[in-house]
Every structure is written in structure tokens, then in C-alpha cells.
Amino acid sequence: MAERVITRRMLTKGVAWAAPVTIIGTAAPALAASQVNGLNGWVELRGDCGKKSLIIDGRGTYPDRGLSVYPITSSTVTPQNARITFYLPDGRVDGGSTAVEDSGWSVPVQDGSAPHKPGCTGYTTAYDGDWTYISDENQMRVTSFPYFSVPTNSICSQPLHVIARRSVEVGGNTLVHERSVTLGGATAYSAGMGDDSADAVDAQELVGAV
Numbered sequence: 001m002a003e004r005v006i007t008r009r010m011l012t013k014g015v016a017w018a019a020p021v022t023i024i025g026t027a028a029p030a031l032a033a034s035q036v037n038g039l040n041g042w043v044e045l046r047g048d049c050g051k052k053s054l055i056i057d058g059r060g061t062y063p064d065r066g067l068s069v070y071p072i073t074s075s076t077v078t079p080q081n082a083r084i085t086f087y088l089p090d091g092r093v094d095g096g097s098t099a100v101e102d103s104g105w106s107v108p109v110q111d112g113s114a115p116h117k118p119g120c121t122g123y124t125t126a127y128d129g130d131w132t133y134i135s136d137e138n139q140m141r142v143t144s145f146p147y148f149s150v151p152t153n154s155i156c157s158q159p160l161h162v163i164a165r166r167s168v169e170v171g172g173n174t175l176v177h178e179r180s181v182t183l184g185g186a187t188a189y190s191a192g193m194g195d196d197s198a199d200a201v202d203a204q205e206l207v208g209a210v
Contacts, residue, residue: 035070036177037071038167038168038176038177039068039084039166039168039175040069040070040139041066042058042209042210043056043057043058043084043146043209044056044057044207045057045183045207045208047155047183047206049155049156051151052094052151052156053149053152053155054088054150054152054155054183055100055149056086056108056148056149056150057100058146059101059145066145067142068134068139069082069139069168069175070138071139072133072138077140077170078140080169080170081174082127082142082167082168083124083126083127083166084125084146084164085114085123085124085167086108086122086124086162086210087114087117087123087164088123088152088160089119089121089161090119090120092152093151093152094152094153096109096151097150097151098149099148100147100149103129103145103146103147104128104129104130104142105127105128105129105144105146105148107148108125108148108150110123111123111124122165125146125148129142129144130142155183155206159182160183161182162180162182162210163179163210164178166178180210181208181210182208183206183208184206
């Protein structure tokens with residue numbers, strides 16, 4: 001497998017922001033392999049009942065995990081402004097996010113410039129790390145992964161619908177696609193379970209991917 005690491009110092013400047021060329025909305029089955037034009041790979045979402053937090057975890061190894069930009073046909077074409085905006089229902093986030101592990105991804109912060117979605121607030125993380133070019137797969141791969149904890153109320157007593165909007169600039173075009181998932185199905189909440197205890201839901205109901 002041919003690899004070339006692209007450092008931040010090698011990034012080209014002045015790539016223009018362009019209109020989105022693709023927007024895809026889909027429910028996200030965990031670790032699906034199909035690629036779209038743009039920022040690919042899956043980020044796991046987990047509800048932590050004890051800490052009352054949503055865990056955003058993009059760690060892992062290729063091909064099942066990891067994040068990459070496709071299609072890239074030359075090592076001289078470096079992705080710009082790769083970011084993921086996580087939309088959570090208004091009022092469900094209690095305080096600021098924290099990095100569980102340092103990486104090239106910024107801690108998600110409330111993003112007033114993100115496209116509006118009714119009833120939701122967007123929190124954006126941006127990538128400022130290095131890239132590795134994989135020539136035989138037409139990919140640029142990130143070299144570090146997002147891993148954050150977001151304080152979230154009622155994480156284990158109410159379903160949490162999350163939308164992830166990914167965007168990246170490639171060759172002057174902005175590639176955008178979206179995925180969504182709901183943590184905690186209706187069967188996970190029975191009468192009288194109004195707390196955030198670990199017994200409130202089946203743990204399997206609190207894991208998804210976007």
C-alpha cells in the first residue's frame with residue numbers, strides 16, 4: 001500500500017469555498033463500508049449513563065474505522081477545512097465538551113454559522129492535523145481521530161437523535177453529506193424509568209454510528 005504523509009506545513013492555501021455538490025442523508029448502520037464523495041468513515045456515539053455524557057469516538061483502524069477523504073487521485077490534492085457538525089436537540093447539552101484524548105480535531109463548540117436545523121443546536125469539530133495519501137484507494141486519511149465527551153442531560157432516560165454533517169473542501173469544491181442515528185429506542189424506556197441510572201436502558205440501545 002503506497003502511503004505519503006502530508007503535514008500541515010505542506011497544505012496549499014487559498015482554496016475557495018464553493019457550493020455543496022452532494023448532500024446525503026441516511027440512517028447510519030454501524031461500520032458500513034460504502035464510500036461517498038467527501039469525508040468517509042464512521043464515528044461511534046455512546047451514551048455514558050454514569051457520567052451523563054455522550055461519547056463521540058472516531059478512533060479505530062482502517063478499513064472498518066478511521067476517517068478519510070475520497071476520491072483523491074494525487075498526493076498534491078490536499079483536503080481543506082474538514083469538519084463534522086453534530087446536531088443535538090435544543091436543551092440537551094449541559095456545559096462544554098471536553099477532549100478525552102488529544103488529537104488534530106478541535107473540541108466541538110456551538111456553531112452559529114452551521115446550517116440551521118429546526119429544534120437542534122450544532123456543535124462543530126474541525127480537523128487541523130496531518131494527512132496520509134493512499135494511492136491505490138484514492139484516499140487521504142486523517143492521522144488522528146476525534147474522541148470527545150459531551151455532557152448531555154437525560155442521556156439514559158430519553159432517546160437522543162443526533163445528526164452529523166460532514167464537510168470538506170477538495171479542489172475548490174465543498175463536499176457535504178449527512179447521517180443520523182437515534183440512541184435509545186422506544187423499547188428501551190419503560191414506565192417509571194425517569195432517571196439516568198445505568199439500569200434505565202439496555203446498553204446496546206445507547207450505541208450508534210454516524
